[in-house]
Amino acid sequence: MMADFNEFKRWVARAAEKAGIGDFELYYTCGESTEAEGFGHEINGFTSSVEGGVSLRCAVGGKMGYASTQEMGESEAEELVRRAAENAAVLESEEPTLFVEGGLAYEEHPAPEYPLPDAGELTRIVLELQEKMLAADPMVTESSQSVAASGTERVAIFNSRGLDVSASAGMASFGVAPIVSNGEEMSNEYEVKLGDPAKTDFDKLIEKAVTGAKNKLGGTVPETGAMPVVFAPEAMRALLGTFSSAFSSEMAQKGLSALRDKEGEMVAGANVTLVDDPFFAGVAMPMPFDAEGSPTHRKNVIENGRLVTLLYNLQTGAKAGRGTTGNAARAGYASKVGVRPFVMYLAPGDLSEEELIRKAGRGVYINMLGGLHAGANPISGDFSLQSGGFLIEDGKKTTPIKSFTVAGNFFTMLSQITDIASNLEPPRGGGSRGFTSPSVLVEGLTVAGK
Amino acid sequence: MISKELCERVLLRAVSTGADYAEIFAERTLNHSIEMVGGGVDAINDNLVAGAAIRVYKGLRSVMASTVDTSEAGLMKCAQRVAEALGEGKAEISINLAERVIANIHQVLDAPSSAGNRRKVDILRAACSAAKEYDGAVRQVTGTFLDVDHNILIASTDGLYAADRQIRTRLSVRAVAEKEGQTQTGSCSPGRRMGMEMFDGLIDPVSVGREAARQAVVMAGAGYCPAGVMPVAIENGFGGVIFHEACGHSLEASSVALNASQFCGKLGQKIANEKVTAIDDGTIPNAWGSINIDDEGTPSRKRVLIERGVLKTYMIDKFNGRRMGMESTASSRRQSYAYTPTSRMTNTYIAAGEDRNEDIIASMEYGLYARKMGGGSVNPVTGEFNFAVDEGYIVRDGKICEPVRGASLVGKGSEIIQRIDMVGTDMDMGQGMCGSSSGSIPTNVGQPLIRVSSITVGGR
Numbered sequence: 001m002m003a004d005f006n007e008f009k010r011w012v013a014r015a016a017e018k019a020g021i022g023d024f025e026l027y028y029t030c031g032e033s034t035e036a037e038g039f040g041h042e043i044n045g046f047t048s049s050v051e052g053g054v055s056l057r058c059a060v061g062g063k064m065g066y067a068s069t070q071e072m073g074e075s076e077a078e079e080l081v082r083r084a085a086e087n088a089a090v091l092e093s094e095e096p097t098l099f100v101e102g103g104l105a106y107e108e109h110p111a112p113e114y115p116l117p118d119a120g121e122l123t124r125i126v127l128e129l130q131e132k133m134l135a136a137d138p139m140v141t142e143s144s145q146s147v148a149a150s151g152t153e154r155v156a157i158f159n160s161r162g163l164d165v166s167a168s169a170g171m172a173s174f175g176v177a178p179i180v181s182n183g184e185e186m187s188n189e190y191e192v193k194l195g196d197p198a199k200t201d202f203d204k205l206i207e208k209a210v211t212g213a214k215n216k217l218g219g220t221v222p223e224t225g226a227m228p229v230v231f232a233p234e235a236m237r238a239l240l241g242t243f244s245s246a247f248s249s250e251m252a253q254k255g256l257s258a259l260r261d262k263e264g265e266m267v268a269g270a271n272v273t274l275v276d277d278p279f280f281a282g283v284a285m286p287m288p289f290d291a292e293g294s295p296t297h298r299k300n301v302i303e304n305g306r307l308v309t310l311l312y313n314l315q316t317g318a319k320a321g322r323g324t325t326g327n328a329a330r331a332g333y334a335s336k337v338g339v340r341p342f343v344m345y346l347a348p349g350d351l352s353e354e355e356l357i358r359k360a361g362r363g364v365y366i367n368m369l370g371g372l373h374a375g376a377n378p379i380s381g382d383f384s385l386q387s388g389g390f391l392i393e394d395g396k397k398t399t400p401i402k403s404f405t406v407a408g409n410f411f412t413m414l415s416q417i418t419d420i421a422s423n424l425e426p427p428r429g430g431g432s433r434g435f436t437s438p439s440v441l442v443e444g445l446t447v448a449g450k
Numbered sequence: 451m452i453s454k455e456l457c458e459r460v461l462l463r464a465v466s467t468g469a470d471y472a473e474i475f476a477e478r479t480l481n482h483s484i485e486m487v488g489g490g491v492d493a494i495n496d497n498l499v500a501g502a503a504i505r506v507y508k509g510l511r512s513v514m515a516s517t518v519d520t521s522e523a524g525l526m527k528c529a530q531r532v533a534e535a536l537g538e539g540k541a542e543i544s545i546n547l548a549e550r551v552i553a554n555i556h557q558v559l560d561a562p563s564s565a566g567n568r569r570k571v572d573i574l575r576a577a578c579s580a581a582k583e584y585d586g587a588v589r590q591v592t593g594t595f596l597d598v599d600h601n602i603l604i605a606s607t608d609g610l611y612a613a614d615r616q617i618r619t620r621l622s623v624r625a626v627a628e629k630e631g632q633t634q635t636g637s638c639s640p641g642r643r644m645g646m647e648m649f650d651g652l653i654d655p656v657s658v659g660r661e662a663a664r665q666a667v668v669m670a671g672a673g674y675c676p677a678g679v680m681p682v683a684i685e686n687g688f689g690g691v692i693f694h695e696a697c698g699h700s701l702e703a704s705s706v707a708l709n710a711s712q713f714c715g716k717l718g719q720k721i722a723n724e725k726v727t728a729i730d731d732g733t734i735p736n737a738w739g740s741i742n743i744d745d746e747g748t749p750s751r752k753r754v755l756i757e758r759g760v761l762k763t764y765m766i767d768k769f770n771g772r773r774m775g776m777e778s779t780a781s782s783r784r785q786s787y788a789y790t791p792t793s794r795m796t797n798t799y800i801a802a803g804e805d806r807n808e809d810i811i812a813s814m815e816y817g818l819y820a821r822k823m824g825g826g827s828v829n830p831v832t833g834e835f836n837f838a839v840d841e842g843y844i845v846r847d848g849k850i851c852e853p854v855r856g857a858s859l860v861g862k863g864s865e866i867i868q869r870i871d872m873v874g875t876d877m878d879m880g881q882g883m884c885g886s887s888s889g890s891i892p893t894n895v896g897q898p899l900i901r902v903s904s905i906t907v908g909g910r
Binding site for chain 2: 044047051053083087089092093094256258383385386388406407408449
């Protein structure tokens, strides 16, 4: 695929020249992955896929036209230029058409390297995961599944200003999805671990998932009312991810962020520091450049409660009369360049999670939030979300709870975090972007149960 | 796209190590969308998706590989990959493809992919301007004109060689309103399996804009929804998302075949209130979730899932059907060639009942009237679901009173469908994108006004 891209670059450059287009950029991604899926005592599915494509941006009449394709032939190069120019002709936004110059310096942070398991090895691992999971507990049912995957990801950007950068990373992941039953009721859990299979503790992965699934059996519905809430890392990182668009200068400039015009102001409690770090230890694909090709770096977004900066790309930075923060992003190769964090996380505090729970006294511990795409409004900050977890009684996690909601406002909540734990882990997914957080204790949220 | 003869050669290669079934799914799709922000065209997304996937089965094992290279060499290489991944063996089946001409139940008169940008921008601008002008409280309006020209070809060792062209068009407007520092949003997003003719009388862009603005303005003036357990009346149209989440996903073979659904082994049993008849119908002409054939090439059909409370069928694809010992119900769907297809919904709705709308509202002493629903999600294993109420009102003494914001509904599917105890007469549908393991696909949800006798309302 990469060889195809190198040839395609030349064809597009020629087509752009023919069309009288001076400035253009090609953004290319290619992901190759192999995945084995286990069910019962056998492999039930095996998938190997190659996916990716190339997007052309070009300046035509002062507007940035886009078009993208998965076909990288010579005739498609001309067609791509024609489509991008046609699209540019109807654009009305006043965004400057900026491209990164070649020859910039980039920080070097190598991706974690380990031998990637091949198809045979993935099969062996999945069968091992299945056998271990099915034997882990009498409550584990035959419906439990596991998956092992490995793949490589490549991103390359090439433009008419001399920029020619690329990055790639390989990664393997192992997931288990036990379904447990007590004869009356079923429940399930999913846990995934990224990294070198030789250094992955599969027993621990399975134990964590099976324990999580068993904990959801039975259980009760909590009382309705305002009470202290401890968000476990998996719940807090989901909230961060859902509301992260508020930190985008693009959203702010479009009037779609509650943090618009708040740079320099206190937006959270003094105990809150929010960081964006492309080189967070353990990230699967550390990215030295963003989706426009600008160098990336670590930055505090909120520092001791004060909003230091929103996140910018070249276009939004120029509009605000400042530079980029290196946060240009595309949701996929075909998407318009926008703004997103790399690894965004809440800086850890000193307490252990147990100490946080002790301080909560009586309340709820939430480790599952559902329906974030629907029950949370990233613009207003309001959320009302399906939740799962445990009661906190006498400073301890006790009975499992489910079928309840937690409601509040994210931006208000940033000032209602009374304590932050020290349990910060790498983000769960692969790739170069993600969210993570330690556990937090929040006052003033409403729980709706019975 | 790919000739019958080439398909035969590729399928032969795919079954060369002993597969008992092989299939090629090839696709060429033009995705086009225009975004408007603050009255100006802000972005255009224009993407050609082209590739193929080859899948083989041997008993209860499936192997799939995908490629962007649809040349003969690329397809043969892809077929070789699946054959090798399946293991060692020799060919056991022969291939004889026959072209199947599929009846087109979804006529498209004016393909958006050749309509040009200007016409689309005019429609989008009419909708966005109407939203902005609706009320002084409307602070920002964003809109999208989306059209998809999805061409698929499926060839399989069952002898099938069939193609379909799926054209879809959608207009969506989102308005942001602010009152006394409180910001709320409203949206309206109608779509059809149609072309530009959708705007000749069926969908009025101005009404779409106004509806998004109306909702935003009402909600910006609303107080928080109180939390608790109460009766809820859910309006028609997108309100049908309750059935989609609470029940629909758990009736998909992807969960049922693995014995991982709350409704396993319940065929013929009463699982819902007798007022509930639920249908999944892919044949509704030009509906958003409609198809001529599913993504395994099976001609689309109408399925009665639940009849007067009794479970009649699941939604089944070929592969999961093997494990269940049941035929496909034409329910196999995938976002694109890069996803492994599985059983999914099309246009899913609760059929009209006999209760009058006024009686449903009058029956509630205190509760919530959910006029517009947002999206939701479900865990098909446990049936625990959630969804958001985008526009809600308190009902007191049988009357709809003040609007409330920030409400969500949670519960367990198998319990909630027993509690749907009143079903109105005016069935209508709403459009959504449903995300699951085989990607994001267009689906309709629908119902008349219904009452759920008691459900947990999340609020504060």
